[in-house]
C-alpha cells in the first residue's frame with residue numbers, strides 16, 4: 001500500500017533582532033535558565049536567534065511541532081511517539097484552557113467568541129509560550145501545536161470571521177510580535193497532519209468534548225483553509241521550520257503504520 005508523504009522545503013521566519021540595552025532587572029531574573037544570544041552571533045547559533053533570549057542548551061535539542069485541524073489526530077500521534085525513549089512529548093495545555101482559577105475560557109469562547117475570544121487567546125498565547133520555554137529533558141521534543149498556530153490559525157480565524165473586534169486583534173498581534181522579536185522559539189520541524197474537515201468533524205463528534213459540541217463543519221473548514229494557506233500554499237504567514245506533510249484521513253492502523261514509516265524523517269530533525 002503506497003502512502004504519500006511530502007517534505008516541503010524550509011523557509012525560516014526571521015523576526016527582527018532586538019539589542020536589549022536595558023531590562024537589566026529582567027535579564028538578572030532570567031539568569032541561569034536563559035542567555036541572551038549576542039546580536040552579532042553567526043555560526044553555531046540557531047538562525048534568527050541573534051539578539052534574543054534563548055533557554056540555555058536549547059539550541060542543541062530538536063523541537064518538532066505537530067500541527068493540524070481540531071481532532072485531526074495530533075494527540076494520538078504524540079501518544080504513539082511517546083513510547084520512544086529519546087522523545088519527550090508535550091500535549092497542548094488544554095486542561096488549563098478549561099480551568100483557569102475556576103473559569104473555563106475555552107467554553108466561554110465557543111459560547112460568545114466576540115466577547116471571550118481575546119480572553120482565551122491571550123491565555124493560549126501565554127501557556128504555549130510557557131510550553132516552548134520549558135526545559136527539554138530528552139534529545140527530541142514533540143509538542144502539540146505552537147504559539148505560531150495559536151496566532152496564525154486561531155486568532156486569525158476569529159478576526160477574519162468577524163468574531164474578534166479589531167482592537168482585540170491589534171493587542172494580541174502586538175503581544176505576539178513582541179514575543180517573537182525578543183524571545184527565541186526554536187522549531188526544527190513541523191509535522192502537518194493533513195485531513196479533510198469532514199474527517200475532523202466525524203472524529204470531533206466521536207471524541208465528544210463538552211465545549212466543542214457547538215462546532216459546525218464550517219468552523220473546521222475555515223481552520224483547514226488557514227492551515228493550508230500557512231503550511232502548503234505559503235501565502236499567509238512565515239513558516240518557522242521545514243514541513244513534513246502526513247495525510248491523516250486514514251484509519252488508525254494505517255496512520256500508525258505511516259508514523260512508523262516517517263520515524264526516520266522525524267528523528268532526522270535532531271541532526272539539523
Ligand SMILES: Nc1ncnc2c1ncn2[C@@H]1O[C@H](COP(=O)(O)OP(=O)(O)O)[C@@H](O)[C@H]1O
Nearest residue numbers: 070071072073074075076203207250251252255
Ligand atoms: N486515524 C484515526 N481514525 C479514526 N479515529 C481517530 C484516528 N486518530 C484519532 N482518532 C480519534 O479521533 C478523535 C480525535 O483524535 P485526537 O488524537 O484527540 O485529535 P487532536 O489531538 O488532533 O484533536 C479521538 O477520539 C481519537 O481516538
Ligand SMILES: O=c1ccn([C@H]2C[C@H](O)[C@@H](COP(=O)(O)O)O2)c(=O)[nH]1
Nearest residue numbers: 069070071092094124149150154212
Ligand atoms: O489557539 C487555539 C488553540 C486551540 N483552540 C481550541 C480548538 C479546540 O477546541 C481545542 C484544542 O483541541 P485539539 O483537539 O487539540 O485541536 O482548543 C483554540 O480555540 N485556540
